[in-house]
Amino acid sequence: ATPESTGGTPPIAVDLPRADSDFWNSYAKYVPAFAKEAGINLMTPTNSQNDIAKLVANTQALTSQGAKAIVMAPQDTGAIATTLTQLEQKKIPVVTVDTRPDKGNVYMVVRADNRAYGQKACEFLGAKLNGKGKVIEFQGSLSSVNGRDRSEAFAECMQSKFPGITVFAEPTDWEGAKASAALQTRLAQHPDINGIYMQAGGVFLAPTLQLLRTKNLLVPPGDPKHIFIVSNDGIPQEFEAIRKGEIDATVSQPADLYAKYALFYAKAAVDGKTFQPGRTDHDSTIVQVRPGLLEDQLPAPLVTKDNVEDSALWGNQIGK
Amino acid sequence: MTGAPAVEAVNTSKRFGATTALHDVSLSIAPGSTHALVGRNGAGKSTLVSLLTGLQSPDAGAVRFDGEPAPPVPDRAAWRRRVACVFQRSTIIADLSVAENLFLNRQGDVIRWGTLRRRAQQLLDEYGVDVDPAARAGDLGVEQRQLVEIARALSQGARFIILDEPTARLDATAIERLFVRLRALSATGVTMLFISHHLQEVYEVCDTVTVLRDARHVLTAPVDTVDHDALVAAMTGEAVGLTAVGARPPVPPDAQVALRVAGLTLRGSYTSIDVDVRAGEIVGVTGSGSSGKVALAETVGGLRRATAGTVTAGGRDVTPGSVPAALAAGIGLVPQDRHREGLIPRLSVAENATLPIAASLGPAGYVSPTKLAATARAFIDRFDIHTSGPAAPVSSLSGGNAQKVVLARALSTAPSVLVLINPTAGVDVRSKESLLDAVRTAADTGTAVLMVSDELDDLRHCDRVLVMFHGRVVAALPAGWSDTDVVAAVEGVNR
Amino acid sequence: MTTVPARLSGIRLARMRDLTLVPAILVLLVVGAIVDPVFLSSTNIINVLQQQTELSLLVLAETVILIGGRFDLSLESTVGLAPALGVALVIPAASNGLGTSWPSALAVPLILLVGLLVGALNGLLILRFGLSAFIVTLGMLITLRGLQIGITGGKNLFELPPSVLYLGNATWLGLPLSIWLCGLLFAIGIAVLGWFRHGRAVYAIGGNVDAARAAGIRSDRVIWIVFMVAGVLAALAGLLMTGRLGSVAAAQGEKMIFMVFAAAVIGGVSMNGGKGTLFGALCGVLVLGLITNILTLAGVSAQWIQAVYGLIILIALILARVTTGKAQDS
Amino acid sequence: MTTVPARLSGIRLARMRDLTLVPAILVLLVVGAIVDPVFLSSTNIINVLQQQTELSLLVLAETVILIGGRFDLSLESTVGLAPALGVALVIPAASNGLGTSWPSALAVPLILLVGLLVGALNGLLILRFGLSAFIVTLGMLITLRGLQIGITGGKNLFELPPSVLYLGNATWLGLPLSIWLCGLLFAIGIAVLGWFRHGRAVYAIGGNVDAARAAGIRSDRVIWIVFMVAGVLAALAGLLMTGRLGSVAAAQGEKMIFMVFAAAVIGGVSMNGGKGTLFGALCGVLVLGLITNILTLAGVSAQWIQAVYGLIILIALILARVTTGKAQDS
Ligand SMILES: Nc1ncnc2c1ncn2[C@@H]1O[C@H](COP(=O)(O)OP(=O)(O)OP(=O)(O)O)[C@@H](O)[C@H]1O
Ligand SMILES: Nc1ncnc2c1ncn2[C@@H]1O[C@H](COP(=O)(O)OP(=O)(O)OP(=O)(O)O)[C@@H](O)[C@H]1O
Ligand SMILES: [Mg+2]
Numbered sequence A: 001a002t003p004e005s006t007g008g009t010p011p012i013a014v015d016l017p018r019a020d021s022d023f024w025n026s027y028a029k030y031v032p033a034f035a036k037e038a039g040i041n042l043m044t045p046t047n048s049q050n051d052i053a054k055l056v057a058n059t060q061a062l063t064s065q066g067a068k069a070i071v072m073a074p075q076d077t078g079a080i081a082t083t084l085t086q087l088e089q090k091k092i093p094v095v096t097v098d099t100r101p102d103k104g105n106v107y108m109v110v111r112a113d114n115r116a117y118g119q120k121a122c123e124f125l126g127a128k129l130n131g132k133g134k135v136i137e138f139q140g141s142l143s144s145v146n147g148r149d150r151s152e153a154f155a156e157c158m159q160s161k162f163p164g165i166t167v168f169a170e171p172t173d174w175e176g177a178k179a180s181a182a183l184q185t186r187l188a189q190h191p192d193i194n195g196i197y198m199q200a201g202g203v204f205l206a207p208t209l210q211l212l213r214t215k216n217l218l219v220p221p222g223d224p225k226h227i228f229i230v231s232n233d234g235i236p237q238e239f240e241a242i243r244k245g246e247i248d249a250t251v252s253q254p255a256d257l258y259a260k261y262a263l264f265y266a267k268a269a270v271d272g273k274t275f276q277p278g279r280t281d282h283d284s285t286i287v288q289v290r291p292g293l294l295e296d297q298l299p300a301p302l303v304t305k306d307n308v309e310d311s312a313l314w315g316n317q318i319g320k
Numbered sequence B: 001m002t003g004a005p006a007v008e009a010v011n012t013s014k015r016f017g018a019t020t021a022l023h024d025v026s027l028s029i030a031p032g033s034t035h036a037l038v039g040r041n042g043a044g045k046s047t048l049v050s051l052l053t054g055l056q057s058p059d060a061g062a063v064r065f066d067g068e069p070a071p072p073v074p075d076r077a078a079w080r081r082r083v084a085c086v087f088q089r090s091t092i093i094a095d096l097s098v099a100e101n102l103f104l105n106r107q108g109d110v111i112r113w114g115t116l117r118r119r120a121q122q123l124l125d126e127y128g129v130d131v132d133p134a135a136r137a138g139d140l141g142v143e144q145r146q147l148v149e150i151a152r153a154l155s156q157g158a159r160f161i162i163l164d165e166p167t168a169r170l171d172a173t174a175i176e177r178l179f180v181r182l183r184a185l186s187a188t189g190v191t192m193l194f195i196s197h198h199l200q201e202v203y204e205v206c207d208t209v210t211v212l213r214d215a216r217h218v219l220t221a222p223v224d225t226v227d228h229d230a231l232v233a234a235m236t237g238e239a240v241g242l243t244a245v246g247a248r249p250p251v252p253p254d255a256q257v258a259l260r261v262a263g264l265t266l267r268g269s270y271t272s273i274d275v276d277v278r279a280g281e282i283v284g285v286t287g288s289g290s291s292g293k294v295a296l297a298e299t300v301g302g303l304r305r306a307t308a309g310t311v312t313a314g315g316r317d318v319t320p321g322s323v324p325a326a327l328a329a330g331i332g333l334v335p336q337d338r339h340r341e342g343l344i345p346r347l348s349v350a351e352n353a354t355l356p357i358a359a360s361l362g363p364a365g366y367v368s369p370t371k372l373a374a375t376a377r378a379f380i381d382r383f384d385i386h387t388s389g390p391a392a393p394v395s396s397l398s399g400g401n402a403q404k405v406v407l408a409r410a411l412s413t414a415p416s417v418l419v420l421i422n423p424t425a426g427v428d429v430r431s432k433e434s435l436l437d438a439v440r441t442a443a444d445t446g447t448a449v450l451m452v453s454d455e456l457d458d459l460r461h462c463d464r465v466l467v468m469f470h471g472r473v474v475a476a477l478p479a480g481w482s483d484t485d486v487v488a489a490v491e492g493v494n495r
Numbered sequence C, D: 001m002t003t004v005p006a007r008l009s010g011i012r013l014a015r016m017r018d019l020t021l022v023p024a025i026l027v028l029l030v031v032g033a034i035v036d037p038v039f040l041s042s043t044n045i046i047n048v049l050q051q052q053t054e055l056s057l058l059v060l061a062e063t064v065i066l067i068g069g070r071f072d073l074s075l076e077s078t079v080g081l082a083p084a085l086g087v088a089l090v091i092p093a094a095s096n097g098l099g100t101s102w103p104s105a106l107a108v109p110l111i112l113l114v115g116l117l118v119g120a121l122n123g124l125l126i127l128r129f130g131l132s133a134f135i136v137t138l139g140m141l142i143t144l145r146g147l148q149i150g151i152t153g154g155k156n157l158f159e160l161p162p163s164v165l166y167l168g169n170a171t172w173l174g175l176p177l178s179i180w181l182c183g184l185l186f187a188i189g190i191a192v193l194g195w196f197r198h199g200r201a202v203y204a205i206g207g208n209v210d211a212a213r214a215a216g217i218r219s220d221r222v223i224w225i226v227f228m229v230a231g232v233l234a235a236l237a238g239l240l241m242t243g244r245l246g247s248v249a250a251a252q253g254e255k256m257i258f259m260v261f262a263a264a265v266i267g268g269v270s271m272n273g274g275k276g277t278l279f280g281a282l283c284g285v286l287v288l289g290l291i292t293n294i295l296t297l298a299g300v301s302a303q304w305i306q307a308v309y310g311l312i313i314l315i316a317l318i319l320a321r322v323t324t325g326k327a328q329d330s
């Protein structure tokens, strides 16, 4: 646990948000690789198992052990305010990944815009359905900010741009079984559902495909019975499904870039560098969200059959 | 007597922690004999039973059946072929039906409920138990449950049967029926071990008697060679006979009425009961199993709420159906079943005995440990409770000693009215005396006592005895009654 | 005291306790039909039943354990671990397998075996070592879930042998196989608990273990077997879920145990042992399934759905209490 | 039958049961010190203690309820709902408040009041209506969490009045106030349960409610009060957590109830009522806290940490069993 003597470089700590999601496990795999590449003295990553109290405890332990910068991905964005204040007092810079704290300052936020995910999904479905039809949306949990951002953006976009589309928003608590049950029930009620937006491919992809398969609804896009599906995450299995024509698109949430730039900014913070809002050298923009809070908004491309073979997509690099 | 003894305990010892429950005890029962095992509470009788039934294994010594070593402890089936037992503690499973309890684990691999119920009905009829085989066993009264246990043990077909205080919860008729049954079984060559604190029962059904005292074997002899006093002397280690019940001085007619029960009715149990108990008076109440006497006492004690009528103590009406109200009105209660509502097994003797007076053991609800221990020690001395100390959990006491704790608790509040339900059930002769003495002492100092009991020995201490039948008082016998008067009234025989 | 009315009321009471939830179910059916006519369509009813199959198997297992006077929280993680481990042993390392690549025909037996072993281990710790069932199975719950995450690296397993998918997917005579299976297992369970000596022994043990022992019942052995059967049932539930959802999710089964207890206890099974029936528990499962289905059909807003769900459970409970007039214990 | 050794051993045994976990704690301290010297630093130890304050208050509440022979699962959602509702009533609608904008001095009393009301409602349903405590409080758990999500729309509340933040944040004499507070409350709890009439009544009720009633204890009233006190303690835990984390999270308290039971039961509290001590339960809390801290310091890989955690709990349990030699019940 104690930082190895990597030539006395200051140790940088990473806390992983959860261990049971394909997306975050990919992220976890990228972290040590990029750390090595950047010559960072990485402490053994901790894992807060989607529990904010654990995140706080881990942060305290890492601080005691001498971390000079901390990378974290608080899934609950309100509950770290006090922790951030304490870390600020101890002059330990923080980089948050994926989420932006509601309150308190961090050195840099590295994330893709979750509202944009919902927006992109809405626009894709709206275009494919020609502005009318019935869409079922598997929401995450209301108590997750990312889920809420996606839901709100999706709802706003649908309402303003595609009023002819009826949206059934199903709360799932990120559980595949709940999504499957809701889809089954909705299909009985509305057999003419022709679009699905799932907010997390890792959890909802397999249950959805399985159910549609048993209902013989897994037909190619040309078929009038085809249900258009947009997913979110960009894991290899989603790409596979796109290639097979089982789903139509996914938003690739950049696990590799999350890891790479989180570590990049952590190192920069330790080295005393500062950043300004504006374009970056890696195809993204740094924006000032509020005074004292910079956010590097990484690109999150929509992946369809057209660009699914792009080798730059992290889902294509990681193997399956 | 030919061949090996039917049952033998050879130099058995058993310890529980620091308590020696049995010390080098040997017992040998000839085939076909009916053997009595007597001794004071805590002498080790039930412990010996647990060894003989294979529920526990002895620390030293051995058990033999027909000269052969007992089966290994895990082989319950083999034990059950050799011995059946009515345990002192209930082994009824409350949520199962009576029929199923009777044939527990011998229903056959696939159960035919109709057949099972019919067999149960036959068995119950045979023992004269008026219970529906389909009823939930937990809904039965104490004595009905006891009868079910007896019927179950006797029906198992074992050639050796142990009855650990089977009569403690039965009324006179039920006991008589049980004895008829036992004699019949005995005539067919069944061997029996019979435990009771009623020595006259020992003379009535047994041929040999063994006495245990302080975990040791004292004597084994044919019953007709030891008379009552000798038996008591062997049990207690003192060469004094039982003191005859001294007549109580008559209650002065001007003594105040401490307890007045007026027009009390509990639907389904009893109707229009009027009783006055004066300060210093002991009133007995008896009756058969369904006479409503227990329900009456429980109503007075605050455990039940009457449908009509009033209970008045010390001139004030008592709020019905509330034990705290009854306690505040000066009514103390010894409930019927010490396991169910008498004791909190894991708490200490001291805490159990002082539950109602905890408020007086320190300021602001503080319970001073020293005061608690001192109070409890006084109780232990006064009621002669055999325990390792005030801090011992009450579950480690023998049945009789546990009963004394319940009485101690009822008297702890120095009540002006004391309600007792079967106070001496399962209590040994000497303790019974000290228990009843304590009751009399309380009465002598002006406490009014209402004592519900089936035991003529208890009732003898009463100034008058009320007999209930089907929920009504049918007779009031002044002191000096003869046993037959009571029995006739209890059975509802018109005179 | 006459015996006849007593007998009548005794039987009536036992029956009634079993039927406690029937009024609640009827109310739900009516409400559902009003909410949306689709509700009563056979497709929808079959959907509800199929969605409840996994839960119902866990409830079957837990009910028997509860009747025996014990406790098992670890069932929910067996639902995840058993399929995960069984599958990981047969699929190639490239698909997140363990690299053993055993013949894939072994997958289903392996999955059930894992369940059996978990049950046996629970039994060992509880019965032989005398540890508290609650905390052993809670520790086991955490450990097994951790093992699953450790083995799979937290990944969902997507590439499953067809044998693993079959049970949760196939349809026989128009009904999902999983419904047939649950029906069969419940029928067996009801028969064993109601008419077989070994089933009755479970009631006796849960009711009064000393008395059961005195009657010659080998209580430890019976309970141990119950734990093992429960483990197998949980593994089977996991298998059905895997087939139905098409993958082994890292969080498969998570949070189910609360619903398992809810169904059993609403269905009249006592947490104190010795009391309850499988039929009642099954009714409990149905009630929960119908509530979820109706809330989905009614399109209750995501914001309030959970509060409404909780409230309805409380109301169903009160309804059951009122219709039987019996106080519930613990 | 000699009395003196018996008395001695009686006392020794009772003491021992209380000290069951002390060997486990010592082992953990040694292991922690070996893993990382930072472990024994006062900062780290204070951190561990502070992180456990909220759990320990819930454990305090649950232990008293368990000793009284009842059950409360809803504590964990009171941890979230009470601060959320209390805060939402005082903050402006713009910060996700309810729009009532009551004076912010009312926040803390309101929070505690919500806890009290939840406890009172639980008591009402369980004691007056005779419903099963398990299922009532499970229904309540779901309902209260649902209410919180409904009221806040699932959002975190982070514009909190300073009074709400104070308790979880302040430091007195170098120690977080929350640690002082927990210490004080546990001291009071231990004293009341050990030496006061009403505390002993809880043991009596849990040990044999019929006997307690027959002895004149107003068992319903006592248990009702216990539920209300427990509700207030849970609200207080929520307040501390809110202060410590700087906001009311929508999932605040989620999944804590398992740990609450784990701590209590590892600490020797029986699920059957009438048995256990607050000191033992507190040791249970410490054991869980130390294990988590050591695993973090040791840098156990994220993949395996949960499995290791579960295993260590099982081992601690076995250790406790071996050192006391007493079988644990339920
Ligand atoms: N399980 C036990 N644990 C501790 N002590 C016990 C246990 N069982 C019995 N004892 C003690 O052993 C002694 C003998 O008890 P036992 O029950 O054999 O007495 P008994 O002769 O049957 O008395 P009674 O006539 O009151 O039933 C008593 O001191 C009792 O407290
Ligand atoms: N609260 C009640 N409600 C309805 N029936 C009752 C109630 N209490 C008692 N009974 C019935 O009244 C009858 C007599 O009651 P109880 O058991 O008190 O008789 P008892 O004379 O006290 O018997 P025992 O010989 O056990 O002392 C029984 O049939 C019993 O079932
Ligand atoms: Mg005895």
Ligand SMILES: [Mg+2]
Pocket: B141, B142, B289, B294, B295
């Ligand atoms: Mg009676």
